[in-house]
Amino acid sequence: MDAFRAKIRGTVILAPLTRGGNLPFRRLCADFGAQVTVSEMAYARYLTQRRPELALLVKAPNEACFGVQIATNNIEEGAAAGLLAMNAGASFLDLNCGCPIFEATRRGLGSALLRKPSKLSRLVAGIAEGVPLPFSVKIRSGLKEDEPNAKEVVKVLQEAGAAMITLHPRSQQQRYSKAADWDLVAEIAHDPATTVPIIGNGDVLCHWEAERHILKRGVSAVMVGRGALIKPWLFKECLDGKEWFPSPEERVEVYHRLSLYMKEHFGVDAKGKKKAFYFLPWHFSFLARWRPTKRELFEDHPYPLLQDGRHVEAVLTESEGPLSQLPPLERLLRVIHDDAHLAISEALWDSETAEEAVAALTALAEARAAEWEAAERDGSKDARAPAQYKSEGWG
Incomplete structure (x- = not known):
């Protein structure tokens, strides 16, 4: 756990991206310095049924710290999927509690898991106990814009054994329509009650934005999605501390x-x-x-x-x-x-x-x-x- 947390601290992480998180694209990002990458979300049930979803567990040869993100609300399925990910060479397992699309939420997955923090806590504790990999969780600020419950969720997740928590500070209701609330990320990261690394995610396009969030807002690392899709060399810019304007x-x-x-x-x-x-x-x-x-x-x-x-x-x-x-x-x-x-x-x-x-x-x-x-x-x-x-x- 300590070694994993040290490895991710201060990095810019490639987010789990529907369609965009394919292996060739992750390999390209790793070429440009992405030190931590995450697979496209995989449904744990399909993984355990040995469906084509297993292809999502394959990592590129240059992915140094590769996480597999799963969607599940079942401890046994989650643990079984985690073991498959471990055997495929994953460095950590991640639970998706942030996806707002109906295809996931109608099944009680993704951001729907934020409805009942106590139930989510039991799910995380059960999977963490059954998988000998660091287990992280990616969440949103809550279900509705005016009813954020991220603070409560972070508290129960760290008690359940989460290795780190990534916060995408928009609600399920907001999807991607409003600016990410990085003040909320900073508030949770600086809270003395927070004992796990907090990763911030949302609206990062330029290296100075990533620097600002790590240095001024106190997050342990920054996760990028759309910013990396627009410029896969964003990781190089963050490592170099300067922009690259390719012809x-x-x-x-x-x-x-x-x-x-x-x-x-x-x-x-x-x-x-x-x-x-x-x-x-x-x-x-x-x-x-x-x-x-x-x-x-x-x-x-x-x-x-x-x-x-x-x-x-x-x-x-x-x-x-x-x-x-x-x-x-x-x-x-x-x-x-x-x-x-x-x-x-x-x-x-x-x-x-x-x-x-x-x-x-x-x-x-x-x-x-x-x-x-x-x-x-x-x-x-x-x-x-x-x-x-x-x-x-x-x-």
């Missing part, structure tokens, strides 16, 4: 590496490509949202940048000029359009080298970037605004 060519190199990892993991045949393309084009709905958020331009903004894209775009238009003045490849990589994301993914998949990928995407940008930009502005049914992705079921 469009450098970003293509990163994205090409992700496609190579998907080929290696899923296979290069038609079946493997079909599996990979469930993920790869989808990733560009986030990667396309990257912007050079320079510290001197944005650090003093009172609202989280992840929640205020309009402000980011307004500031950058003033400093960079209008989008039409940027190089074609830069413009292509910023397009929010399903057809563009599929075409980018096809070009990456077909390119043997990063240089080939840059050439292919540059040609694609010159031919079609303006067309997709126009479709995005006109609200084409195939053009998706970033705001639509705020309701995804990230654990």
